[in-house]
Amino acid sequence: MKKLLLFLVCGMLWVSSLKAQQTQYMVFEFVKVENDQLFDYIEFKDLMEKVYRQALNDKRIKGWDFWSLQSGGDHADFQYIMVTYYNDPVQMMNGLDEQSMIEYTKIAYPHLNSIQVGKLFQESLSMRDMPMRLYMKEISETNDSFQMKPGVLASFDLMKAREGNFEAYEEAETQTFKPIHQRFVDQGLMGHWSLLRTALPLGSEAKSTHLTMNVYKDYMQFFNAQSYEDMNQTEAQREAVNEGLNSRDQKWVYLATLENVVR
Structure with missing residues (x-):
């Protein structure tokens, strides 16, 4: 029993260490x-x-x-x-x-x-x-095998969680918006999505608290994603989306093309 418990603890520590390395x-x-x-x-x-x-x-x-x-x-x-x-x-x-x-x-x-x-x-x-200059930590991402290469398109969305809604905003991104982006990835409407939390600068005067990266292989995929409408979305899902939108202020959206990449 002790050996089994030790094995489980070591396994949990290994998984935790692996996640930290992947961050x-x-x-x-x-x-x-x-x-x-x-x-x-x-x-x-x-x-x-x-x-x-x-x-x-x-x-x-x-x-x-x-x-x-x-x-x-x-x-x-x-x-x-x-x-x-x-x-x-x-x-x-x-x-x-x-x-x-x-x-x-x-x-x-x-x-x-x-x-x-x-x-x-x-x-x-x-x-x-x-x-x-923003120092960021990635806290969530879609499950995909997207490869960054020149010509890839991305939108960088700078967000600021509303006062008192920091945790609610992150929960909305991970529990409500991430599944939507994952469906986009699975349906070929998006290449990759990730949510990043600002490490620096901090404080109430900081212009943003989070950033989302929405990555597309080209303009065709980008415009297809913009025109897509999920007709199967339930009323509860729409309500969750609206609550998520109200938990943050979308400061700026930057649309950019990848020119050089080192991996």
């Missing part, structure tokens, strides 16, 4: 580039892909995405979103320091000397501004 931590960097530097920045993102691939090889990150914005909210002057994936919150908060980025640039561009690498790196920093 994704992500940093969203909203990038603003002046119009006269957009062409140079297109070259810069290709440089960044090579640099972040070196960081992935060194197990400093889990992945990296570069998204081009098609539309936005109040901050319509953002042109890009960079998303960096990490295995744990410590890695996420430490991030990649400037010296590490320079070293990875040297590896990615072995034909450049130290002075050239330093100049290239400083020029890349001067052409961009990142007025908003």
